[in-house]
Amino acid sequence: MSPHRFIATKQHRRFVEFADAVRRQRTIGICYGQAGTGKTLSARHYAHWPVAETLLEDWGPRDDSDFQVYAALAHKRTVFYTPEVATTPKRIREDLAHLSDRVAICIEQHLINSGEVARPTSRLNKYLDMIIIDESERLNPTALEMMRDRFDRTNIALILIGMPGMERKFSRFPQLYSRVGFAHEYRPLAEEELVFVLERRWRALGQDLNTEDFTDAQAIAAIARITRGNFRLVDRLFTQMQRIMKINELTTITDDVVEAARSTLVIGIT
Numbered sequence: 582m583s584p585h586r587f588i589a590t591k592q593h594r595r596f597v598e599f600a601d602a603v604r605r606q607r608t609i610g611i612c613y614g615q616a617g618t619g620k621t622l623s624a625r626h627y628a629h630w631p632v633a634e635t636l637l638e639d640w641g642p643r644d645d646s647d648f649q650v651y652a653a654l655a656h657k658r659t660v661f662y663t664p665e666v667a668t669t670p671k672r673i674r675e676d677l678a679h680l681s682d683r684v685a686i687c688i689e690q691h692l693i694n695s696g697e698v699a700r701p702t703s704r705l706n707k708y709l710d711m712i713i714i715d716e717s718e719r720l721n722p723t724a725l726e727m728m729r730d731r732f733d734r735t736n737i738a739l740i741l742i743g744m745p746g747m748e749r750k751f752s753r754f755p756q757l758y759s760r761v762g763f764a765h766e767y768r769p770l771a772e773e774e775l776v777f778v779l780e781r782r783w784r785a786l787g788q789d790l791n792t793e794d795f796t797d798a799q800a801i802a803a804i805a806r807i808t809r810g811n812f813r814l815v816d817r818l819f820t821q822m823q824r825i826m827k828i829n830e831l832t833t834i835t836d837d838v839v840e841a842a843r844s845t846l847v848i849g850i851t
Contacts, residue, residue, distance in 0.1 A: 608762030617813030
C-alpha cells in the first residue's frame with residue numbers, strides 16, 4: 582500500500598456510489614478494472630480496513646482505542662477479504678466465517694456501547710451488510726458456487742473485484758450471474774483527476790504545482806504519458822523521483838527527473 586494519505590478521487594467516489602447501491606439493494610456487484618487503477622485501495626477504504634485490519638488479525642485483549650475501530654466497522658458493516666492463490670473452497674469458507682464473526686463482534690460491541698443493542702446475540706450475521714472479495718479471479722467454479730449459495734442463505738450483499746474480463750467469466754455461471762445487480766468499471770485517472778493527485782504529490786515533496794508554469798506542465802505531461810493515469814504507477818514513479826532528487830540535491834520536479842525515474846522502473850502493459 583502506498584505510504585501516502587488516501588486521496589478520494591472521482592473514481593473512488595463512483596466506487597462508493599456503486600458499493601452503497603449493492604449494499605442497499607442486497608445484491609451482487611462486479612467491479613473490474615486494469616491492475617493499479619485503485620480498485621483495492623477504494624474497497625479497503627470503503628470497508629475501513631486500514632483502520633481495522635490490525636485489530637482483526639491480532640485478536641486479543643481489548644483496549645480503549647479499539648472503540649474507534651468498532652465505530653468504523655459499524656459504519657459500513659462490510660468485510661473485505663482477499664483469497665490466497667489456489668485457496669480451496671473449504672479454506673475460503675473458514676476464512677470468511679472467521680473474519681465475518683470478528684467484524685460482527687466489533688459491530689455488536691459498538692451498538693452495545695452506543696445503547697442501540699441491549700445485550701449480545703448469537704446471530705452475528707445480522708450485523709453484516711456486505712462482503713467484498715478482491716482478486717476474485719482466484720475463485721474456482723466450486724468457490725463461486727459456494728459464494729452464490731452463501732449469498733442466497735444469508736442475504737448479505739457481495740462485491741467481486743477483479744480484472745477486465747471477469748464479467749465474461751462469471752457469465753458462464755448462470756445461477757451466479759443472474760443475481761448480479763450492478764457492474765462497475767474502475768477506470769484510470771482522467772486528466773483533471775491526475776492533476777488533482779499530482780498537486781498532493783508535489784506538496785508531499787515540499788513544492789507547489791502550477792499548471793501555468795512551463796516546467797511543471799512539461800513534468801505533468803511526462804507523468805501522464807508514462808502512467809496513463811494508473812494510480813499505482815504514479816506512486817511508484819514518485820518514489821523513484823524522490824530518490825533521484827535527493828541523490829542529486831534537486832529542488833525542482835522537471836521532465837528530466839520524471840524520465841530518469843521512468844528509466845528505473847519496469848513498466849508493463851496497463
